[in-house]
Amino acid sequence: MKNIHVLAIPYPAQGHVMPLLEAARCFTSNGLKVTFVNTDFTHKRVMMSAGANIDCPSDLMHMVSIPDGMEPCDDRNDLGKLTKSMFQLMPAKLEELINDINKNDDEKITCIVADYCMGWVLRVARKMGIRLALFCPSSAAVLALSMSVQKLIDDEIINNSGVPLKDQMVQLSASMPLMDPANFVWACVGDSVTNQIIFEYLILEVKKAAEAADHIICNSTMELETGAFTLFPKMLPIGPLLATNRSTRQVGHFWNEDTTCLTWLDQQPVGSVIYVAFGSFTIFDQHQFEELALALEDTKKPFLWVVRPGPSGSMDYIFPSGYLDRIGTRGKLVSWAPQQEVLNHPSVACFMSHCGWNSTMEGVSNGVPFVCWPYFADQFFNKTYICDIWKTGLGLNKDETGIVTRGEITSKLEQLLSNIMIKENALSWQEKVMDCVGAGHSLNQNLNKFIDWVREGNDHAQVQETCK
Structure with a gap:
């Protein structure tokens, strides 16, 4: 046979x-x-x-x-x-x-x-x-x-x-x-x-x-x-x-998942954590990296940030002076996260994402609102779906020098986390999508x-x- x-x-x-x-x-x-x-x-x-x-x-x-x-x-x-x-x-x-x-x-x-x-x-x-x-x-x-x-x-x-x-x-x-x-x-x-x-x-x-x-x-x-x-x-x-x-567990990862972030999430209040992850290709220059780091510090909210290692396996970025001491346990940094489990965690309030399609589908499937920061290829169109069609997120704008400033990031996070309609839209789309499964x-x-x-x-x- x-x-x-x-x-x-x-x-x-x-x-x-x-x-x-x-x-x-x-x-x-x-x-x-x-x-x-x-x-x-x-x-x-x-x-x-x-x-x-x-x-x-x-x-x-x-x-x-x-x-x-x-x-x-x-x-x-x-x-x-x-x-x-x-x-x-x-x-x-x-x-x-x-x-x-x-x-x-x-x-x-x-x-x-x-x-x-x-x-x-x-x-x-x-x-x-x-x-x-x-x-x-x-x-x-x-x-x-x-x-x-x-x-x-x-x-x-x-x-x-x-x-x-x-x-x-x-x-x-x-x-x-x-x-x-x-x-x-x-x-x-x-x-x-x-x-x-x-x-x-x-x-x-x-x-x-x-x-x-x-x-x-x-x-x-x-x-x-x-x-x-x-x-x-x-x-x-x-x-x-x-x-x-x-x-x-999801399969096919290119990096080992750091599951300690799940224990950290267990210790955070429901709907309080900003999850930040930009997939496997996104690259920031040092200035942009620092603006993001300082913005997350300025929010005064707990955040889980995936800072992917460089090609050599080591960190390609330098944190602002004294940064890690200032954020303490309020910020959890990992090199790669079990994303499906993270987005399904009740502590997560929103997802700052590059809008890759897998991340988009995972966010939608878990009813999580987005802060959209596309990097290349299809990600710009996926942002259109999120912000303009499904209305489950907000986009970030660059300044005249091409930088998304810390002020822009904190402003959009504040708008998103206080927008009840976006959260309701996210939950509505979650219900529609998960009904297909x-x-x-x-x-x-x-x-x-x-x-x-x-x-x-x-x-x-x-x-x-x-x-x-």
């Missing part, structure tokens, strides 16, 4: 690995075998972290890796270089891996579930005759934007290199939020060279893969993004994935629909083998 065998491959970034691993755990809980393919560099980080315990049967989840084409000392935060390197080397390496797996007739790959940012996988799937599904770890609206590239070019919103041509807000449809072309996901990743590489090697490949894929599954909900799912009904919402396994509801139904499709493909393959 052949196993139903899925190969899953994420883009090598924290916010992509974690949700696809959650989806893979859902697959294994339904009896599917999963080979999860990270890059060598990412695989090492995941397996060395506390998140390496993936909490599913070892015979159903196999963690493997292939090279990304970069040298060990190369900077993988250079997304242009990383994306181009992967595009050039990884297709051949993935094909080699699949051929090796398929030597065992009972283990042959039934389908590939690829992160939509790994659109090049389409070439491998077509060449090897394997069905392809795309996984969207970001908002459905961002995927819809990538699928609308040709229309944006035809309408002269962008040129053939993805560069914005008009300084005006645009809508993909009347039911979707306004978008600023300057903040299109490929237009605000880095310098102009990096942006063009991302557009050519990633976004254009996304469009091809999305059109050709048999299924597209998204870590989102119809309730949150009705307009995007209506515009492209091929996209199937199966989120929020990170809210489906509250009884188990229960048995018999949309998440469960859509996930079952997708798994049934995977099984049907396996049955078809077995019939073909029998008829040979």
Whole structure:
């Protein structure tokens, strides 16, 4: 009897690995075998972290890796270089891996579930005759934007290199939020060279893969993004994935979680703590770091602040003189936090966030208001959802020098924490989103629909083998 065998491959970034691993755990809980393919560099980080315990049967989840084409000392935060390197080397390496797996007739790959940012996988799937599904770890609206590239070019919103041509807000449809072309996901990743590489090697490949894929599954909900799912009904919402396994620890972290912050939270009053975390990519200069530090001190409120270590593993920032002594136990600093558990803690009052999609979904799923501080890529659009559509948070504004000042930060925190309407909106959206998770509801139904499709493909393959 052949196993139903899925190969899953994420883009090598924290916010992509974690949700696809959650989806893979859902697959294994339904009896599917999963080979999860990270890059060598990412695989090492995941397996060395506390998140390496993936909490599913070892015979159903196999963690493997292939090279990304970069040298060990190369900077993988250079997304242009990383994306181009992967595009050039990884297709051949993935094909080699699949051929090796398929030597065992009972283990042959039934389908590939690829992160939509790994659109090049389409070439491998077509060449090897394997069905392809795309996984969207970001908002459905961002995927819809990538699928609308040709229309944006035809309408002269962008040129053939993805560069914005008009300084005006645009809508993909009347039911979707306004978008600023300057903040299109490929237009605000880095310098102009990096942006063009991302557009050519990633976004254009996304469009091809999305059109050709048999299924597209998204870590989102119809309730949150009705307009995007209506515009492209091929996209199937199966989120929020990170809210489906509250009884188990999240998997796929690149750093070890510091769980001492949970004990510290237990000692704080209900609804009193400012939680501050900016994901795995955000970088501040020293001046901006100091402004944030002093603002948190000025609030006189307890705060939990995730200060991520630098590439060397050590702290890249210097705190203001005497800072740690002044804040004492009122501030808790950690290098990485168990975020789902933190946001679900009754002591947390609000979430100062970079607005990455995982963080956005976790905040919404836990009814926590946001202070929005996007850094790059899709985060600016996610802020639009939070502040303008769902009305569950407030944004921060930079001064004329490009700095978010301590006064701006403390002012927005004060406004947010005193705004009853925002808190009520956050709780209302929490109820709507979490209603999708229960048995018999949309998440469960859509996930079952997708798994049934995977099984049907396996049955078809077995019939073909029998008829040979």
